[in-house]
Amino acid sequence: MKLQLQITMNEALFLRNPESSELGKNILKHSVQLIYKTGFEAFTFKKLAEDIGTTEAGIYRYFENKHKLLVYLTAWYWGWLEFQISYHTNNINDPTIKLKRVIKLLATAVQDDEQTSHINEKLLHQIIIAEGSKAYLTKQVGADNKQHFFKPYKDLCAVIGAIVSECSPKYKYPKSLASTIIEMAHFQNFFMNHLPSLTDFGNTKEETEIIAFLNDLVFTSLEKS
Amino acid sequence: MKLQLQITMNEALFLRNPESSELGKNILKHSVQLIYKTGFEAFTFKKLAEDIGTTEAGIYRYFENKHKLLVYLTAWYWGWLEFQISYHTNNINDPTIKLKRVIKLLATAVQDDEQTSHINEKLLHQIIIAEGSKAYLTKQVGADNKQHFFKPYKDLCAVIGAIVSECSPKYKYPKSLASTIIEMAHFQNFFMNHLPSLTDFGNTKEETEIIAFLNDLVFTSLEKS
């Protein structure tokens, strides 16, 4: 049996649903590869079209511009990650163990998930680390937010914040701690690999060290309160 | 008496030193205003030239491209902030008080500093919040790093990391905690203002709450170890 995981996306993110056709799926697949390879700044619809073997106009029928495509990919990732979290923390009662799993999932390089054939989660994870915050660090953040483009990110943050509160009902900053965990899981990874002197993991470059740091940071805060 | 604070900049960041001429100073001054107003993506040298009343070619004599200008501005800001920190923590012996001052300086909206007439620090602080990470979240981060473009950021991080270690010599992650403090002072501010459900400060939107959160996060970690 092979289950197909479908993540429901905000329809305002695309002009035509990329999951609904071969070309659309190719756009998702190749955009992940190309953004990973060139970085978001150098990424253009023209290069993407050449990569796929279609034309620029073909891409524009699916996405208005590359910013919307990036927001789509990040939203997809957060949706996917929330599912991963719900799957891997299912049936666990101890919120401390749950939160540890969450931290591990956030900070660990992902395996390419067979369930979603056209998107390479491992590459997408790297894209989120290096480009993810560009999805909201824009002048349009307010307008995009009104259209609920960041709902998957907020939902994930709310889920993690709820686990934090389960661990420690009196802790005063569950949501800020949740967004800190998410962002730092990624930033410390980027720093470790590119600006190692900003971290304490420059020698080993091991993800496990980031996990240990975040666990230490989070659980001393929660134990105290 | 009016002292002029000069921040020494990496010469590879510019083609001609913008501090050395009126046009150069105008480029710095107006780029801060224009990036603040339009955001970095929509910011172009053409618009900047029109703003100043010069031509595109004039700007290109000082900066190779807008990325280098952004890196210049961020580097300037980190250098300036390191001076602020050293000034405001001077003669304080208790490292805990020092670290609290640092957190406050990082998280507080700055006053425009009279000592540096052509750069508006208050606007620049806002630019750092919204655009600062774009200086290093690029494919060229390795090449830029080799040219020491991020040295002021690293120096600042090292200074803060040293204070952390003073507070708690056994704490295992002083540098990662320092970069976490810096990034979160800015990200929580951005979230509070634009995606408030990612924080616990959405109601009041007060910087003092970010400071309280960071103090709680940092000092429970340090007390414990």
Next chain:
DNA sequence: TATTTATGATAGTAATACTACCATTTAGAA
């Protein structure tokens, strides 16, 4: 079989990100 719908192919435009060149003004050295 008729008819939508998706795609392919081509063209065109405005803006961006530069580079090059020349004329003029300004500032410093002789």
Next chain:
DNA sequence: TTCTAAATGGTAGTATTACTATCATAAATA
């Protein structure tokens, strides 16, 4: 003071980017 070099102003031009529009064809569907 004059000469010279440096800084600036102004204009042009190019390749690329970020789109929009149009038309033909192929594939799916009714």
